[in-house]
Amino acid sequence: xxxxxxxxxxxxxxxxxxxTAAVGIVGAxxxxxxxxxxxxPDASTLAAGSVEVDISGIAVGQIxxxxxxxxxxxxxxxxxxxxxxxxxxxxxxxxxxxTDQSRVEKPEWLVVIGICTxxxxxxxxxxxxxxxxxxxxxxxxxxxxxxxxxxxxxxxxVVPPYKFVSDAKISIG
Amino acid sequence: MSGESTxxxxxxxxxxxxxxxxxxxxxxxxxxxxxxxxxxxYWWTFGGILAFLLVSQIITGVVLAMHYTPESTLAFDSVERxxxxxxxxxxxxxxxxxxxxxFFIGLYVHIxxxxxxxxxxxxxxxxxxxxxxxxxxxxATAFMGYVLPWGQMSFWGATVIxxxxxxxPVVGDAITTWLWGGYSVDNATLNRFFALHYxxxxxxxxxVGLHIWALHVPGSNNPxxxxxxxAKDTLPFHPYFTVKDGFALTLFLIFYAWFVxxxxxxxxHADNYIEANPLVTPPHIVPEWYYxxxxxxxxxxxxxxxxxxxxFGAVLIVAVLPWLDSSxxxxxxxxxxFRIFFWIFVVDAVLLGYIGSQPPExxxxxxxxxxxxxxxxxxxxILPLLSRFEPTRPLPASISDAVLGDSAKAEPALASH
Ligand code: HEM
Ligand code: FES
Numbered sequence: 001x002x003x004x005x006x007x008x009x010x011x012x013x014x015x016x017x018x019x020t021a022a023v024g025i026v027g028a029x030x031x032x033x034x035x036x037x038x039x040x041p042d043a044s045t046l047a048a049g050s051v052e053v054d055i056s057g058i059a060v061g062q063i064x065x066x067x068x069x070x071x072x073x074x075x076x077x078x079x080x081x082x083x084x085x086x087x088x089x090x091x092x093x094x095x096x097x098x099t100d101q102s103r104v105e106k107p108e109w110l111v112v113i114g115i116c117t118x119x120x121x122x123x124x125x126x127x128x129x130x131x132x133x134x135x136x137x138x139x140x141x142x143x144x145x146x147x148x149x150x151x152x153x154x155x156x157x158v159v160p161p162y163k164f165v166s167d168a169k170i171s172i173g
Numbered sequence: 174m175s176g177e178s179t180x181x182x183x184x185x186x187x188x189x190x191x192x193x194x195x196x197x198x199x200x201x202x203x204x205x206x207x208x209x210x211x212x213x214x215y216w217w218t219f220g221g222i223l224a225f226l227l228v229s230q231i232i233t234g235v236v237l238a239m240h241y242t243p244e245s246t247l248a249f250d251s252v253e254r255x256x257x258x259x260x261x262x263x264x265x266x267x268x269x270x271x272x273x274x275x276f277f278i279g280l281y282v283h284i285x286x287x288x289x290x291x292x293x294x295x296x297x298x299x300x301x302x303x304x305x306x307x308x309x310x311x312x313a314t315a316f317m318g319y320v321l322p323w324g325q326m327s328f329w330g331a332t333v334i335x336x337x338x339x340x341x342p343v344v345g346d347a348i349t350t351w352l353w354g355g356y357s358v359d360n361a362t363l364n365r366f367f368a369l370h371y372x373x374x375x376x377x378x379x380x381v382g383l384h385i386w387a388l389h390v391p392g393s394n395n396p397x398x399x400x401x402x403x404a405k406d407t408l409p410f411h412p413y414f415t416v417k418d419g420f421a422l423t424l425f426l427i428f429y430a431w432f433v434x435x436x437x438x439x440x441x442h443a444d445n446y447i448e449a450n451p452l453v454t455p456p457h458i459v460p461e462w463y464y465x466x467x468x469x470x471x472x473x474x475x476x477x478x479x480x481x482x483x484x485f486g487a488v489l490i491v492a493v494l495p496w497l498d499s500s501x502x503x504x505x506x507x508x509x510x511f512r513i514f515f516w517i518f519v520v521d522a523v524l525l526g527y528i529g530s531q532p533p534e535x536x537x538x539x540x541x542x543x544x545x546x547x548x549x550x551x552x553x554x555i556l557p558l559l560s561r562f563e564p565t566r567p568l569p570a571s572i573s574d575a576v577l578g579d580s581a582k583a584e585p586a587l588a589s590h
């Protein structure tokens with residue numbers, strides 16, 4: 001029994017022990033990362049790029065809903081009164097301060113992702129005290145600039161990347 | 174307290190087998206001769222009922238999976254096909270869908286039984302924690318199961334609940350996208366939920382095994398909350414408790430069958446018979462009844478992150494009960510104040526459930542906030558104070574003293590129980 005305690009043997013075993021542990025940890029990491037990463041959006045989802053929308057048919061005061069990346073996008077043709085009203089709001093009245101100018105390309109067109117920034121329901125257009133958007137799920141109220149004004153949502157409706165291809169067409173994404 | 178293995182194999186085959194894998198002896202000592210306190214009441218039959226329901230969910234679930242298609246354009250139709258075309262498909266689906274509700278009725282009774290009789294206290298803390306893990310896994314399983322029929326409630330319930338994670342600062346949105354496997358709840362989400370809905374019940378089975386193991390170390394608690402002291406205090410599992418559990422199970426199954434055959438959609442939502450539409454949210458979305466108290470707590474806090482923390486906190490606080498209530502007396506029978514506060518807590522939780530089912534407007538919001546505050550006060554203030562200052566009633570000398578009445582020391586008040 002006592003004869004097994006020599007210096008050389010433990011050194012050799014120590015080496016194997018540390019080498020095994022090191023390779024094991026690297027191997028486990030290399031296996032875990034793909035296992036986690038596979039759950040992220042796949043290549044075809046990422047590639048589901050842009051949509052073009054013809055906006056010539058949207059009358060003043062009307063909101064069109066289109067689908068982009070599985071989400072509803074609101075394209076709102078705002079009235080002059082709405083534009084004037086949202087531009088007159090002082091910044092200190094806003095929970096998530098942003099000027100209307102910073103949220104639109106052209107004053108009469110508001111383009112936002114139609115997903116409530118609270119827990120993801122689709123708000124109703126031309127509804128609520130500001131005649132902007134109202135979310136029926138937990139009562140968040142947005143103005144015609146898509147800015148959060150009341151209720152539990154923490155942030156303004158998100159503006160997706162888009163550009164005007166022509167006066168009658170926008171490209172989202 | 175574990176039963177001594179008195180098992181003697183009766184025939185040559187059993188003997189041959191037993192000497193190679195002593196599983197018959199294990200079953201014998203765990204479910205035949207295992208000594209249970211002789212005074213267990215019907216609230217103790219829900220463990221067996223839950224075990225039965227778990228097996229029943231797995232059997233009906235595997236059958237449904239043989240006919241179900243986890244693909245977002247086909248899922249809804251495949252469930253309708255199960256309802257209309259598959260032989261007895263309607264029965265399998267109603268059995269499974271209502272089985273989930275029955276499972277939660279069983280869980281809530283079982284958990285409240287533990288709270289009333291102090292079953293979470295030493296030496297049963299690990300048993301309590303394992304039960305809590307079963308509860309968490311069951312909530313996750315039922316949540317993902319409810320997404321599978323891909324109706325409007327499936328879709329929007331999944332959206333709202335997974336969006337909760339976006340409340341986490343900095344990484345929230347990345348986590349939500351990762352959970353979805355896309356930019357919204359979609360086919361990738363449905364697919365993974367199906368895989369996990371299939372997997373988790375088997376993990377529950379594993380934890381139930383540990384739960385029973387942890388139970389059989391100290392043995393069952395009982396209505397008077399003092400541990401058995403002699404053989405006179407206990408009775409063997411079979412036939413005394415097999416018949417009691419079997420009788421209660423049969424009554425429970427009649428209740429269950431009444432739902433399945435007469436009011437199969439009573440606990441469901443009509444909106445879930447409309448196929449999922451990512452562009453239109455139903456005007457009033459509510460989760461399944463068993464999540465309603467927590468949903469009410471979520472909505473009562475007027476901040477996204479705050480609501481998230483309060484909701485998960487309300488669930489998790491149940492786990493640390495053994496350390497919030499340090500009273501040495503287990504059973505509420507001998508704790509006059511605890512008993513009153515227990516029932517106030519039950520009423521609070523039920524009212525929270527009602528508030529969770531109502532639109533968040535006017536009085537409902539204020540009531541929700543008060544009830545939410547009380548929920549936490551019960552755990553964080555009342556229980557710690559009670560366990561320090563409550564005058565408890567004298568405990569009987571033993572279980573047999575208390576229930577057989579063969580001693581002058583028998584506890585008279587017990588007659589009312
Ligand atoms: C603790 C155990 C389980 C619970 C609590 C549970 C719960 C649920 C719930 C609430 C639903 C939605 C029912 C509806 O409204 O239609 C569901 C559906 C489903 N479950 Fe489970 N389940 C369990 C175990 C299983 C297992 C083991 C499988 C095996 C594959 C399974 C397969 C399915 C399938 C295929 C559906 C979709 C068909 C349908 O919606 O009826 N379940 N489950
Ligand atoms: S999801 Fe819109 S208010 Fe909660």
